[in-house]
Amino acid sequence: xxxxxxxxxxxxxxxxxxxxxxxxxxxxxxxxxxxxxxxxxxxxxxxxxxxxxxxxxxxxxxxxxxxxxxxxxxxxxxxxxxxxxxxxxxxxxxxxxxxxxxxxxxxxxxxxxxxxxxxxxxxxxxxxxxxxxxxxxxxxxxxxxxxxxxxxxxxxxxxxxxxxxxxxxxxxxxxxxxxxxxxxxxxxxxxxxxxxxxxxxxxxxxxxxxxxxxxxxxxxxxxxxxxxxxxxxxxxxxxxxxxxxxxxxxxxxxxxxxxxxxxxxxxxxxxxxxxxxxxxxxxxxxxxxxxxxxxxxxxxxxxxxxxxxxxxxxxxxxxxxxxxxxxxxxxxxxxxxxxxxxxxxxxxxxxxxxxxxxxxxxxxxxxxxxxxxxxxxxxxxxxxxxxxxxxxxxxxxxxxxxxxxxxxxxxxxxxxxxxxxxxxxxxxxxxxxxxxxxxxxxxxxxxxxxxxxxxxxxxx
Ligand SMILES: *Cc1c(COP(=O)(O)O)cnc(C)c1O
Numbered sequence: 001x002x003x004x005x006x007x008x009x010x011x012x013x014x015x016x017x018x019x020x021x022x023x024x025x026x027x028x029x030x031x032x033x034x035x036x037x038x039x040x041x042x043x044x045x046x047x048x049x050x051x052x053x054x055x056x057x058x059x060x061x062x063x064x065x066x067x068x069x070x071x072x073x074x075x076x077x078x079x080x081x082x083x084x085x086x087x088x089x090x091x092x093x094x095x096x097x098x099x100x101x102x103x104x105x106x107x108x109x110x111x112x113x114x115x116x117x118x119x120x121x122x123x124x125x126x127x128x129x130x131x132x133x134x135x136x137x138x139x140x141x142x143x144x145x146x147x148x149x150x151x152x153x154x155x156x157x158x159x160x161x162x163x164x165x166x167x168x169x170x171x172x173x174x175x176x177x178x179x180x181x182x183x184x185x186x187x188x189x190x191x192x193x194x195x196x197x198x199x200x201x202x203x204x205x206x207x208x209x210x211x212x213x214x215x216x217x218x219x220x221x222x223x224x225x226x227x228x229x230x231x232x233x234x235x236x237x238x239x240x241x242x243x244x245x246x247x248x249x250x251x252x253x254x255x256x257x258x259x260x261x262x263x264x265x266x267x268x269x270x271x272x273x274x275x276x277x278x279x280x281x282x283x284x285x286x287x288x289x290x291x292x293x294x295x296x297x298x299x300x301x302x303x304x305x306x307x308x309x310x311x312x313x314x315x316x317x318x319x320x321x322x323x324x325x326x327x328x329x330x331x332x333x334x335x336x337x338x339x340x341x342x343x344x345x346x347x348x349x350x351x352x353x354x355x356x357x358x359x360x361x362x363x364x365x366x367x368x369x370x371x372x373x374x375x376x377x378x379x380x381x382x383x384x385x386x387x388x389x390x391x392x393x394x395x396x397x398x399x400x401x402x403x404x405x406x407x408x409x410x411x412x413x414x415x416x417x418x419x420x421x422x423x424x425x426x427x428x429x430x431x432x433x434x435x436x437x438x439x440x441x442x443x444x445x446x447x448x449x450x451x452x453x454x455x456x457x458x459x460x
Contacts (some may be wrong), residue, residue, distance in 0.1 A: 006322065008319045009315035009316065009319060010059070010412070013060060018046060018047070019043045019044075019045075019046065020046055020377065021044065021046065021377050023374060023375075025044075026044070026373060026374050026377055027374060029041075029044045030370060030373055030374065034443070034444075034454075034455035034456055034457075035366070035370055035440055035455075035456040035457070035458065036453070036454050036455060036456060037050065037369055037370070037373060037379050037380070037381065037382075038050070038451070038452050038453070039453075040373075040379060044377075045373075045377055045378075045379045046376060046377030046378060047376070047377065047378045047379070047414065047418055047421065047422060048378075048379050048410070049346075049378060049379060049380050049381075049406075049407040049408050049409065049410075049422070050379045050380070050381050050408065051381065051408050051410075052259060052345045052346065052408040052409055052410050052411060053218075053256060053258040053259055053408075054100075054258035054263070054264045054265055055258075055264075055410035055411075055413065056258075056262040056263075056264075056410050056411030056412055056413065057262075057410075057411065057412040057413055058262060058263065058264070058303060058307070059262075059306070059307075059310060059412075061306050061310065062262070062263070062303040062306045062307055062310070063303075065299075065302040065303050065305065065306045066299040066300075066302060066303050067299075068299075068302055069297065069298035069299025069300070069301070069302045069303075070298040071297060071298045071299070072298070073290060073293070074290055074292055075292055076292055076293060076298045076301070077298075078298035078299065078301040078302045078305075079097070079292040079293060079298070079301055081301065081302060081305045082095075082097065082268075082301040082302070082304055082305045083095060084305075085304075085305040085308050085309060086268065086270050086308075089240065089243055089244070089247075089308055089309075089312065090243065090244070090247040090250075090253060090270060091244055091247055091248060092247065092250075092253060092270035092271060092272060093272065093274075094270060094271050094272070094273070094274060094276075094277035095268050095269065095270035095271070096268060096269050096270075096277070096280060096281065096284045096288070096291055096294050097266070097267075097268045097288075097292075097293060097294035097295060097296045097301060098266075098267045098268055098269060098284070098288050098294045098295045098296070099265060099266065099267065099288060099294070099295025099296065100256055100257070100258060100265060100266065100267045100295070101127065101216075101218055101254060101255060101256025101257075101258070101267040102127035102128075102130075102131065102256070102267075103267060103287065103288055103294075103295050104254040104255065104256075104267045104268055104269040105127060105128055105131045105254050105269075106131060106283070106287055107269055107280050107283045107284050107287060107288060107294075108214070108252060108254060108269045108271075108280055108283075109131050109132065109135060110280075110283040110287075111276060111279040111280040111283055112178040112179055112276075113132065113135045113137050113178050114135075114137075114178075115135060115136040115137065116136065116137065116176065117135075117137040117138070117176055117177065117178050118137065118138050118140055118168065118172055118176050118177050119132050119137055119138065119139050119140070119177070119178065119179060119180070119181055120139075120140045120141075120142045120164075120165055120168045120169070120177070120180050120181070121139060121140070121141065121142065121160075121180060121181035121182065121183065121216075122141070122142060122143045122144075122158060122159060122160040122161075122181075122182060122183055122186050122189070122194065123141055123143045123147070123158070123183065123186050123187075123188035123189045124139045124141065124181060124183070124188070124216075125183060125187050125188055125216060125218075126188070126387055126389075126449060126451070127449070128181060128183075128216055128254075130448055130449050133392050133448070134448065139181075140168050142160055142161050142164035142165040142168065143158070143159070143160065143161060143164075143186065143189055144157070144159050144160070144161045145161070147159075147186070147189040147190070147192060148401040148402060150190075150337065150338070150339045150340060150348075150350045150353070150402065150404075151337070151340055152340065153340050153341050154192075154341075155193075155195070155226070155230040155231070155341075156192070156193050156194055156195040156198060156226070156230070156231070157186075157189065157190065157192035157193075157341070158183070158184075158185055158186025158189045158190070158191075158192030158193055158194050159186075159194050159195065159198040160182060160194070160198055160202045162198075162201055162202065162205060165180065165202065165205055166205055169205065169206075169209040169211065170209075174209065174210055174211065177209075177211050178211075178212075179211060179212045179213070179214045179251075179252065180202065180206050180211055180212075180213050180214065181214050181215075181216055182194065182199065182202055182213060182214070182215050182216070182250075183215075183216040183218075184199070184215060184216070184217060184219065184220055184223040184246065185219045185222055185223045185226070185343065185344050185345070187218065187219070187345075188383065190339035190343045190346075190348045190402075190404065191219070191222075191343025191344045191345045191346050191348070192339075192343055193222070193223045193226035193227070193230070193344065194223060195227060195230075195231050196227050196231055196234065196242070196245065196246065197231070199246055199249050200249055202249075203249035203250070212251035212252055212273075213249065213250050213251050213252070214250070214251065214252040214253065214254065215246070215247065215250040215252070215253045215254075216253075216254055216255075217253045217254065217255040217260075218255060218256040218258075218259040218260065219259050219260050219344055219345055220243060220246065220247075220255070220260055221239060221243065221260040221311050221312050221317055222260060222317060222320070222321065222344030222345060223246070223344070224239045224242040224243045224246060224312070224317075225239060225314070225317040225318070225321055225344070226321075226344065227242050227246075228242055228314070238314070239312045239313065239314055239317065240312050243312055251271065251272055251273065252269065252270070252271045252272075252273075252276070253269065253270050253271070254267070254268075254269045255267055255268055255269075255270075257304050257307070257308075259345065260308075260311050261304050261307045261308050261311065262307040262310070262311050262411050262412070263300060263303050263304045263307050265296070265300060266295070266296050266300050266301070266304050267295070268294070311411075319412075320344075320345075320409070320411055320412075321344055323409060323414075323416065323419060324342050324343065324344065324345065324346065324347060324409050325342045326416060326419050327342070327347045327407065327409070327419050327422060327423055328340075328341070328342030328347050330419070330420065330423035331347065331349070331423055331426060331427075333423075334423060334424075334426065334427035334430065335430065336349060336354065336423075336426045336427060336430045337349070337350040337353040337354065338350055339402075339404060345408055345409060346406050346407055346408040346409060347406075347407045347409075348383065348402075348404040348405070348406050348407075349368065349380075349404065349405040349406075349407065349426065350402070350403075350404065351364045351365035351367070351368040351384065351403040351404060351405050352364055352402070352403045354368055354429070354430060354433055355367060355368060355433060355436055357434075357437060358436070358437070358438070358439050359439075360385060360399050360403070361397075362438065362439025362440060362441070362459055363382070363384065363385060363386055363439050363440050363441075363442075363456070364384060364385075364403040364439065365382040365383060365384035365385075365386075365403040365404055365405050366382040366384065366386055366439070366440055366456070367436065367438075367439040367440060368405045368429070369381065369382050369405050370440075371429050371436060372405065372425060372426065372429060375425045375428055375429055376421060376422075376424075376425035376428075378407075378421075378422055378425055380405050380406055380407045380408075381405070381406050381408070382404075382405065382406075382451065383402070383403075383404040383405070383406045384400065384402070384403035384404060385397060385398065385399045385400060385403065386442075386450065386451045386454055387451045388400045389448070389449070389450055389451075390450075407422060438458070438459045438460065439459055440456040440457065440458055440459060441456065441457055441459055442454060442455070442456055443455045443456060443457050
């Protein structure tokens, strides 16, 4: 008897047409976009892997919940439904809704950080680093060195290096370190997870030095999935039990709900301390909105409450992570090098290994991103030296160890057939890689978070 193959735990109720284009059209469009994929119109893109943020499909339950949204300015029942979900799932009694993750960072860092402070973490996400550096503070990266070796197969490759963290904690006065940021999963290091053991040991170190632990939680559910499937002792626990245990170690959480919350917009900051909540409240009111809606409408809070509940069920996460792994497996077949093992939300193609002859000053990962767009209308995103920005003090370009092309897979949007198209396009570029000998130079850049608006010109 044949074992039945695996299938998604849902069926599709509504579809959205995809536009296709010719290579000539794409050549003109990308030139007009100054070789910055953020500047393309979405109808110039066939398969959009720019991000998995806010691009997921909501379920019928989420759409139904939107109809029960309460749009009262203060004390809306939608707020209380979300508050209950946050308290049950994460055990955090105090929370402030915000319009997205970076807004949560803005609110909490306004309350926590002062000029000159030091914020250690495992590869701070770009907006997190932006908010830290904007306040003239320092983000110190304490990620394990193994994260930089794209070919090493480690189950938890996004972890905090405890020795590096302890050095920062020991060498600086307590009042200069307002918090430690632990990002789960570690987006910048390739969507790689952090083990429960590392979460616990990081928290214990923080407690020993009296520093609060802030979890940057965009992909908390995917991290819990990896703990369940890879860490000893967790196989029989539910995702919800694992999430609760993860957050028992945290004092504060910021979250972009656009990822594992499976909503198109939203976020929040939650915490254990009422005192900190009271401090943060004023910044919510100034930057976001009154404390019971912050940056969200009532219907959005209801859709998020359902999204958080649904996406902490094993089947949802299993489907998604298997799809990401399928892309990795196909790239393996075709010999295309990527950050191993496959991450939770994306495959990160190792651009330095695909284009070894391109100098780093010509933006290797960006060059590969443009090539993939030209090849098949697929929009990925550069995670390399354009994203890394300039050093805030020396103003020199920063060249990170990794030049990656991120192919982020939106939740419940594309089928495995789309995945096969993506893999084939990568293979075609890999096969003609010797012909790609020049990259790009910058003609315009903003002083902070330049990658969103950078303009480039092709080096000839
Ligand atoms: C997306 C993300 C953020 C920022 O959230 P936005 O909703 O995009 O503002 C912060 N940290 C991590 C790890 C993220 O992935």
